[in-house]
Amino acid sequence: MSETTDDVQRGLDxxxxxxxxxxxxxxxxxxxxxWMHWINFPVLMVMMFSGMRIYWSDRRDxxxxxxxxxxxxxxxxxxxxxxxxxxxxxxxGIAFHLVFGWLFVINxxxxxxxxxxxxxxxHIVPDFQSVKDAGKTVAHDLHLSKKKPVxxxxxxxxxxxxxxxxxxxxxxxxxxxxxxxxxxxxWLEAAFGGYDWARLVHFSATILxxxxxxxxxxxVIRAGWSNFASMVTGYLFERRGHDGVQPASAFxxxxxxxxxxxxxxxxxxxxxxx
Amino acid sequence: MTGDARTPAEAERERRLRxxxxxxxxxxAADYRKRSRRSFLSFxxxxxxxxxxxxxxxxxxxRDSDTIPAALRTGLxxxxxxxxxxxxxxxxxxTFSVSDIEEIRVNGRHGLRATSNATxxxxxxxxxxxxxxxxxxxxxxxxxxxLDPIPLASIKSDFNVHEMVxxxxxxxxxxxxxxxxxxxxxxxxxxxxPDQLDADWGxxxxxxxxxxxxxxxxxxxxxxxxxxxHSQTLFAWRLNGEDLTNGHGAPVRLVTPFKYGIKQxxxxxxxxxxxxxxxxxxxxxxxxxxxxx
Numbered sequence: 001m002s003e004t005t006d007d008v009q010r011g012l013d014x015x016x017x018x019x020x021x022x023x024x025x026x027x028x029x030x031x032x033x034x035w036m037h038w039i040n041f042p043v044l045m046v047m048m049f050s051g052m053r054i055y056w057s058d059r060r061d062x063x064x065x066x067x068x069x070x071x072x073x074x075x076x077x078x079x080x081x082x083x084x085x086x087x088x089x090x091x092x093g094i095a096f097h098l099v100f101g102w103l104f105v106i107n108x109x110x111x112x113x114x115x116x117x118x119x120x121x122x123h124i125v126p127d128f129q130s131v132k133d134a135g136k137t138v139a140h141d142l143h144l145s146k147k148k149p150v151x152x153x154x155x156x157x158x159x160x161x162x163x164x165x166x167x168x169x170x171x172x173x174x175x176x177x178x179x180x181x182x183x184x185x186x187w188l189e190a191a192f193g194g195y196d197w198a199r200l201v202h203f204s205a206t207i208l209x210x211x212x213x214x215x216x217x218x219x220v221i222r223a224g225w226s227n228f229a230s231m232v233t234g235y236l237f238e239r240r241g242h243d244g245v246q247p248a249s250a251f252x253x254x255x256x257x258x259x260x261x262x263x264x265x266x267x268x269x270x271x272x273x274x
Numbered sequence: 275m276t277g278d279a280r281t282p283a284e285a286e287r288e289r290r291l292r293x294x295x296x297x298x299x300x301x302x303a304a305d306y307r308k309r310s311r312r313s314f315l316s317f318x319x320x321x322x323x324x325x326x327x328x329x330x331x332x333x334x335x336x337r338d339s340d341t342i343p344a345a346l347r348t349g350l351x352x353x354x355x356x357x358x359x360x361x362x363x364x365x366x367x368x369t370f371s372v373s374d375i376e377e378i379r380v381n382g383r384h385g386l387r388a389t390s391n392a393t394x395x396x397x398x399x400x401x402x403x404x405x406x407x408x409x410x411x412x413x414x415x416x417x418x419x420x421l422d423p424i425p426l427a428s429i430k431s432d433f434n435v436h437e438m439v440x441x442x443x444x445x446x447x448x449x450x451x452x453x454x455x456x457x458x459x460x461x462x463x464x465x466x467x468p469d470q471l472d473a474d475w476g477x478x479x480x481x482x483x484x485x486x487x488x489x490x491x492x493x494x495x496x497x498x499x500x501x502x503x504h505s506q507t508l509f510a511w512r513l514n515g516e517d518l519t520n521g522h523g524a525p526v527r528l529v530t531p532f533k534y535g536i537k538q539x540x541x542x543x544x545x546x547x548x549x550x551x552x553x554x555x556x557x558x559x560x561x562x563x564x565x566x567x
Contacts, residue, residue, distance in 0.1 A: 025306030027299045038317070042324055058446035090446065091560030092332075095342040098562070099349030129287065150284050152291025182443070183367045183532040183567030184357065190368060195441055195449050233313040235306055 025235035028153075033120075034234055036111045043107065044209070046100045049084070051206060052076075053093025056086040063203055075203070101176060108169055123153040124163055130156040141219075165212050168205050175202040342560040350562045357566075358500075367506055367531030367567065370439040370451050375514055378442060378450040380521035384555060385480030385493025386541060398520045399483050401541070406525035412544045413466070416473050424466045426526055429509050432465070433457035436508060440531040442538075445565065454529045456510030460503050473547035474499050477554060478528060481543025494554040495539035496563060501532050509542070534565045 029037075056076075065073040081087065115121040126134075133156035137149035141157075149155040154162065174188065178198040182189040192198035220228055230236040280288065301309070334343035386398045401409070409426035435457055443449040463471065470476075480493040501507050507530040511518055518524040523540025530538060536556045557563045 023303045023306075025301050025303065025309075027301075038320070042328070046328065054447060058444070058448050061448070091556075092342055092346075094445070094562065095346040095350060095560065098353055099346050102349075102353075150280075150288045150291070152288070181357065181567050182441075184361050184365050186366065186368050194368075195443065199447070229310065229314075232317045233306070233310045235301065235309065237303070237306060 023237060023239060025233075025237050027234060028230045028236040029234050030118075031234060032110075032114055034231060036107055036114070037231060039103070039107050043100055043103045044213075046096055047104055048206060048210065050093045050096035050100065052080075052084060053086050053089045054097060055203070056081055057090040057093070063200070075207075098180070101173075104169075105173055108173065112166075124159055124166070126156065126159040126163055130159045132156075134160045161212070161215075165209065168208050168212075171201060172205045172209065175199075175205065178202075341558075350564075353562075354564050357564075361500065367440050370441070372439060372453060374451045375439060375453050376450040378452050378513070378522075380519070381444060381446075381535065382493075382540070383521065385539075386520060386523075395519060395521050400520055401524050409525045411526070411542050413470075414544070414546045415467070415470050416547050416549055421467055421470070424462060426511075429457055429462055429526065430511065433461045438506060438508065440506070442529075442531075443534055443567070445534040445536050445561065453514050454508055454510040455512035455515070456508035456526075456529065458505060459507045459509055459528070460505070462509060463502065467545075467547065470547040472499075474549045475547065475552050476502050477546045477548060477552045478539045478542050479544045479546070480539060480541045492555075493539060495528070495537045496552040496554040496557065497528065497533075497537060498564060498566070501530055501537075501566065504530060504532055506531050532567050534567075536561060537565050 063075045064071045065075075086093075115124065133150060136145065136147065137155045137157035139145040140147060140149055149157070175192055175198045177185055178188040178192050179195065179202060182195055182198075189195055189198055192201055226237045331343050331345060334345075380395070383392065383398060388399045389397050392398060406426065410423035411426070411429075412423045413421040415421055435455065437453060437455050439451060439453045441449050442452050463476075475496055475498060477494055477496045482492050497507075507528070509526050510529045511524075511526050513519075513522050518527060518540075520541075523542075526542055527540045528538050528542060551563070553563070556565070
């Protein structure tokens with residue numbers, strides 16, 4: 001049991017010296033998924049940056065968060081504009097946005113195809129049980145509960161989050177096209193309730209995606225190196241004989257630090273608590 | 275026993291979820307190191323390459339002139355090719371009722387200004403009533419020949435007058451619902467330029483006028499054939515029921531809900547028909563040649 005505890009504290013990044021065979025690497029993310037994941041990151045950065053240039057070309061009526069005349073936050077503070085040097089770059093903003101947007105669309109379409117054709121959607125799409133379980137994952141992540149979430153490739157909260165992100169991306173693309181071609185796609189513009197609503201949806205979806213991005217980064221850092229590495233190498237480094245996949249935390253990353261076989265884990269808790 | 279242990283139902287669910295997942299091949303630690311090194315090197319190379327490439331793209335074209343890199347211009351042309359392929363002749367922009375009409379500000383004054391950076395209506399080059407009454411739009415054909423000009427008086431009296439309410443959209447992101455009064459460009463060109471109906475482009479220009487000693491740089495807008503032919507493309511002389519002010523493009527301007535405002539040229543003085551891909555005021559400054567919806 002002390003051995004297990006050591007592993008927990010030490011992490012599983014490196015095999016202990018003199019015993020190289022104790023660790024193996026297990027395939028986790030396919031090459032296709034890794035490419036799609038890492039293409040998405042810079043493409044979204046470019047889309048958000050160029051989108052900011054477009055958004056900031058007219059500053060008369062910025063979006064604000066608040067109720068009535070009480071404004072909590074205005075998108076965006078002047079410092080953001082001066083910091084990013086957004087002034088007088090509308091033409092570039094539009095050009096980057098309308099060209100790189102295709103990369104996002106193509107990448108997203110390939111991802112959907114991959115999800116459906118490879119059966120990978122099963123890891124992502126939540127069922128009713130996942131909806132009920134999501135709260136437990138969050139409670140565990142917030143240290144309100146010691147109980148580790150039920151874990152497939154992803155846990156319940158991850159399933160909900162990743163599915164939501166996919167929906168947000170679809171909404172982003174659709175509202176984007178509604179804004180881009182309200183003539184040819186007048187029906188799409190109408191589906192969003194008009195041009196102004198399409199713009200608001202496009203902007204709001206971006207903010208949500210931006211929020212996901214920060215939570216994702218935070219969780220990846222929390223989950224540790226071997227989880228991050230698995231998105232680069234495709235393999236998760238773990239103990240030989242370990243049955244099952246890496247436990248994970250909510251919102252996007254696996255918690256390598258808590259990786260212990262289930263029975264041992266249960267034993268620890270039982271030992272401590274009873 | 276504590277609440278931290280798996281219930282049988284949870285254990286079963288986890289087992290099932292992992293079964294789906296568990297297609298992972300297993301490799302030795304040594305193999306992993308080899309592959310890992312390769313993966314990270316590729317990852318780093320792609321990351322650095324992407325960053326350098328983006329920065330090069332980003333810095334191409336001078337910042338001040340707001341022009342765009344050739345690669346992005348190619349991208350915009352690709353976009354146009356895509357939309358030309360799927361565009362429908364029957365497409366109509368959404369129209370609104372008169373009660374939805376909003377005020378609209380004067381935004382672009384290019385080609386209208388008497389003094390540099392003039393913003394007040396009084397600082398724009400004024401078109402007098404006499405000038406307006408005698409106003410003509412001159413035309414040149416694809417072969418460079420001069421065509422008979424279109425008198426504004428004829429535009430106002432010889433064609434079916436339409437009042438249309440739609441959302442005027444600016445490339446800067448704002449929009450207003452406005453009503454235009456005018457006649458279809460396609461009706462006018464059918465009568466005045468019947469030989470030019472096959473021309474791919476009509477490049478419209480604001481006339482070079484002098485007032486107060488300064489000649490404003492000429493404004494121009496290249497309009498593609500699809501838009502020229504469109505039933506919602508008008509030569510307009512009234513906005514929200516009032517005759518156009520100088521700032522809004524008196525005495526006659528182009529309006530269409532199929533283009534951003536930058537294409538809806540004010541104070542039209544001439545049209546040049548051409549089959550060669552043209553440029554215009556804002557295209558020279560990095561904007562999309564089509565800027566269309």
